[in-house]
Amino acid sequence: xxxxxxxxxxxxxxxxxxxxxxxxxxxxxxxxxxxxxxxxxxxxxxxxxxxxxxxxxxxxxxxxxxxxxxxxxxxxxxxxxxxxxxxxxxxxxxxxxxxxxxxxxxxxxxxxxxxxxxxxxxxxxxxxxxxxxxxxxx
Numbered sequence: 001x002x003x004x005x006x007x008x009x010x011x012x013x014x015x016x017x018x019x020x021x022x023x024x025x026x027x028x029x030x031x032x033x034x035x036x037x038x039x040x041x042x043x044x045x046x047x048x049x050x051x052x053x054x055x056x057x058x059x060x061x062x063x064x065x066x067x068x069x070x071x072x073x074x075x076x077x078x079x080x081x082x083x084x085x086x087x088x089x090x091x092x093x094x095x096x097x098x099x100x101x102x103x104x105x106x107x108x109x110x111x112x113x114x115x116x117x118x119x120x121x122x123x124x125x126x127x128x129x130x131x132x133x134x135x136x137x138x
Contacts (some may be wrong), residue, residue: 003028008036008043009058009134017128020118028056037077042056046081053081053135055091058100065099076105082135089135092128094119101129108133 005025013019028034034056035046042060046053048117055077060069078089091098092115109131118128 004027004036005029008038011041011043011061012057012059014061018093020057023070035077035082037073039069039073039076042069042073044077046077047085048081048084049088051085053086053089054113055089070103071107074103078135079138082137086135088132090130090132092118092130095127095129104131105118 001022006020008025009020009022025045027034028047033047033049035045036047037044039104041060041064044058045056047056051098055074058070058073060073064129081089082112089109090112091104091109093104095101110133111129112132113130115128115130119126
């Protein structure tokens with residue numbers, strides 16, 4: 001297990017009720033298509049495939065939210081992915097995640113579809129919105 005995978009898993013556990021385990025991060029980091037951008041108190045993990053990219057997860061320490069960390073990570077990742085040839089960036093977000101949806105809307109994402117029953121919850125599965133935005137070189 002790499003130190004990076006351990007650190008990402010620890011922060012992810014602080015940020016999410018159903019966090020990813022260390023081995024999931026280790027497997028993703030071992031893939032040549034995975035990109036990680038980290039900042040103090042947050043990180044974004046993306047995957048690049050030809051000209052499309054996907055946000056796999058974005059985590060910000062709960063005590064540091066609403067301080068611009070998430071927006072900065074999205075902007076940094078989007079610019080880097082565009083520089084590598086990506087023209088569109090996708091993600092899934094739970095329909096009930098109001099804060100994340102507001103952040104994504106503020107950073108240029110728009111609804112592209114719905115994945116029914118995508119997220120398992122104690123009371124039953126809920127839908128995910130598929131969001132996307134165009135990427136351009138600055």
